[in-house]
Amino acid sequence: MVHILLFAGLAQQAKTEKVTIDVNSPLSVEEIRGLLQNQVGPLKGIEHALVAVNEEYVELTDQVKDGDTVAFIPPVSGG
Amino acid sequence: MKRFNITNEPINNQDVIDQVIHHNAGAVSVFIGTVREMTGDKQTKFLHYEAYVPMAEKQLQKIGEEILVKWPKAITAISHRIGTLQISDVAVTIAVSTPHRQDAFDASRYAIERIKEIVPIWKKEHYTDGEEWVGNQKGTEAYPAGHPEGVEK
Structure with a gap:
């Protein structure tokens, strides 16, 4: 099971902040992004979101494994 | 209180300052970001901030570590309200406290610029005529639709 976190406009579009996806083998971040949208529908702007696995920024080609938490981070606007 | 802190409560500026004062500090530079009413011709009624709290606190801490590399004697404390x-x-x-004032000015500026780049915090503007999630304020990220989500132009 991979835990996905959505924030700001992405959570608003998906109408949820948390999604879980069953995975049988390690997948890339990009594949997870595809599976997420199969489940909740297309998310506009997600291609511009940074991605964090277990609270660290990663690349789209990095692997995600069972138990990981994947966060899609739209352009930040703190401060 | 944590030195790198995301909080739901009002920030007490003095509490943040107290964390960086020590006997070899000769200067403390304090940056305070406040909620602005007018942005161009848009009037803000109020704001809503959300954060990926555990990661945001880690990223704030990372900014403190980056500052320590660039200005070796700098001590940093940051509180962001949501x-x-x-x-x-x-x-x-x-x-930010440092032995001499120039480094304190430079390091506090560096900290706010980095917050706008790497810390997972988002601001939703509630204007008098609608609402929107604000994108990257440095203008380095494009939106595919040409504007933030949830705003019809």
Whole structure:
């Protein structure tokens, strides 16, 4: 099971902040992004979101494994 | 209180400052970000901030570590508020102490610029005529539709 976190406009579009996806083998971040949208529908702007696995920024080609938490981070606007 | 802190409560500036004062500090530079009413011709009623809290605190800490590399004797403390904020409320307070003043000025500026790049915090503007999630304020990220989500242009 991979835990996905959505924030700001992405959570608003998906109408949820948390999604879980069953995975049988390690997948890339990009594949997870595809599976997420199969489940909740297309998310506009997600291609511009940074991605964090277990609270660290990663690349789209990095692997995600069972138990990981994947966060899609739209352009930040703190401060 | 944590030195790198995301909080739902109003920020006490002095609490942030107190964390960086020590006997070899000769200067403390404090940056305070507050909620602005007018952005161009748009009038803000109030703001809502949300954060990926555990990661945001880690990223704030990372900024403190970056500052320590660039200005080796700098001590940094940052508190960022989330939730609903009214006009003139304090959204973020940064305090940096250094032996000499120039480094304190430079490092506090560096901290606020980095917050706008790497810390997972988002601001939703509630204007008098609608609402929108604000994108990257440095303008380095494009939106595919040419504007933030949830705003019809």
